[in-house]
Amino acid sequence: MAGIIDLILSIIFYPPIYQLVLVGLTGALVVVIFIIWFERKATARVQRRLGPYHISPRLAGLPQLVADLIRYAFQEVIIPKTVDKELFVLAPIVATVLSILPIAVVPLTSNPAYWPIPMDYSMLVALALTTVSPIFLIVAGWASNNKFSIIGGVREAFVITAYELIAIMSILSASAAVLSFNLVEIVEAQRVWYILLNPIAFLAAFLAVLMATSGFPFEIPESENEVVAGPFTEYSGLLYGLNMGAAYMKRFAFSILMALVFLGGWSPYTPGEGILSGYLIPSLIVVAKATVLMMIFSLTRSIYGRFRLDQALEGAWRLVFPMAVLGFGLALLEAYLGVM
């Protein structure tokens, strides 16, 4: 009996698991709820309306998102007869899980006791994990067996090809500058935040993340007026909620990665010993920085319409991709000159 309890405890306190649960699931849920609320409120302010206000005006409608979450959770999940049932149900679940998986491998502290995995190649692992989830959006579109879903899925596929390389290259430029794939070393090496040393790479990464998470000038796969809800057209209830949440989860994972690479991670704090000083405070700093990034991401909604698919792809390949290459070159130059 004691053995089983030990086993369970060892699973729960296995660092990748608790980081995934604590920061990945709980943290992401709280941050996503806050961000959606912020996005709605900021957009409402620009558009001269009130935004969510019905539930608890004192909290400016913040619990509205919790109410929406509960609604999604208990709505009937309609599975049409014509869909590929297994894939239809699995795709959004897998996509959501995979989109927060990068959090399980990034360090949120420099204290080795709280690293989820050995950190030597953590940058590569995290970037690799960010590229897994989009395929399941295409699967969701394909399994729905609906014309709008399939068009949406194909658009998603186009957009993936455009942003993936840019995102990886611009974030990886930090590795080139520090000559290490170790995220802890990258964070520790930033005496000056990397965003100041290499703003080009940051801008490219910013645009790539906007594309990856259907941020506003690039909200193409779900564009309502052409393809209804894109890959999610046939979804309802919790599965639809998961699909919608997956984009924000992904944005959160990317934001954490960008906060580490470009915004100096847990600086100015120096993690010490013990769970409070060694894990909670630095991880909160990282999450706060990621939240600020996400708030900036959400402002584009009120300013821009959406690009046409070919314009977005053209922009990505002709403008942002050269920018990412330039950023990478700048990083190599900085490494050569020993700036970092």
Place this chain on the structure above:
Amino acid sequence: MSVWVYGEQKSELGLEGTITRKLEEDLYEVFIGPQHPGSGHMRIIVRIDGDIIVEADPDMGYVHRTMEKLSEGREWIKNVPLFERMAIHDACNVTVSYVMALERILGIEPPPRAKYLRTLLCEINRIAAHLYGFGIFGVFIGHSTMYMWSFADREVMVELAEKLTGARLTHSYPIPGGARRDMPQDFPQAARKAVRYFRRRLDEYRKIFLDNPVTRKRLEGVGIIPKKIAAELGVVGPVARASGIKYDARLAEPYDAYDEVEFEVPVYEEGDALARAWVKFEEIKQSLRIIEQAVDWLEKHPREAPIHERFWAKAPPLWKKVFEAEGRVKLLPLMANLKLPPGRAMARSETARGEIVYYVESDGKTTPYRVRIVSPSARNAIVFKYIAPGYKVMDLPTIYGSIDYFPPEADR
């Protein structure tokens, strides 16, 4: 491969957008509408080759209400509220030409004050309708701010119309021989305030929407209708004016006070979606000018009953007493059973979406013998079929929004 070309002239012009093919095996057929968020009350059957529209087939009629037939069973005046239902946010513009046709059969001309009142409401409606169009256009290309702004600012114009007529949307304002009532005493101040507000806001619209780089990229060079094609397809209103055709019913055959007020008709040469948006934008500015002039005129001139003296002479004594004491007028009771002499007349007016034409035939009864309406949206719907092919699927909402197609008006 069989190539089907609309008309011989089309291929001479080398316009890619007008060449369509018969449906082939590998084409993807998508039914956009009528339950689609980007379709309105219509269906567009689109056949796609990759991402290119090969054929677009507008399938109209989902909100057909047999208005022309219904009107034959109603008294003359009761058709005004009926025809308003074509475009309730443009109520005065779509009904004023019906009323003008009745006046032609009656052989009367409304007093100048009524003319100015009608012109005033027409322009208020035009702004409101253009803002409605802008809102829909904005949401079609994903610009939610434009949507919210224009719908919120439309409220200013709707409230102005309410002050003038007593109703927010379906005003039923023009009646044969004049207008239903005069403006309230504090109307000029409210109108000038609204005009000032709009001048300021329009600048912001330009910044966030028309000059927004993303919007420009979406609109420029999309849905180009060359001048010759526009003339051939018979499009009207801002769609024609954006293609370089200077045609406006207010200019072609000035009605009401339009030959006395000063205004310009903006014409653009490009013929693309951006030009159509700019035409509407500039038209709002011109409408503001007209509102100012009309309000000035109405303020300067003494109040008179805004109805033809032939009808006013038959007004009950109470009506006249109220008018002398407070300057207010109500709908005359004799309007309910108005009898028109036998005859036929045609009249046209410029609505926000283009020229609307009424043909009215009377056989001397209290109801029309026949009313025929040609509404601007019905004339512009042809753009879907002959202009949309050749553009990308994502351009369809742009084209739809830019021609400001309004199904209830087209289907009537």
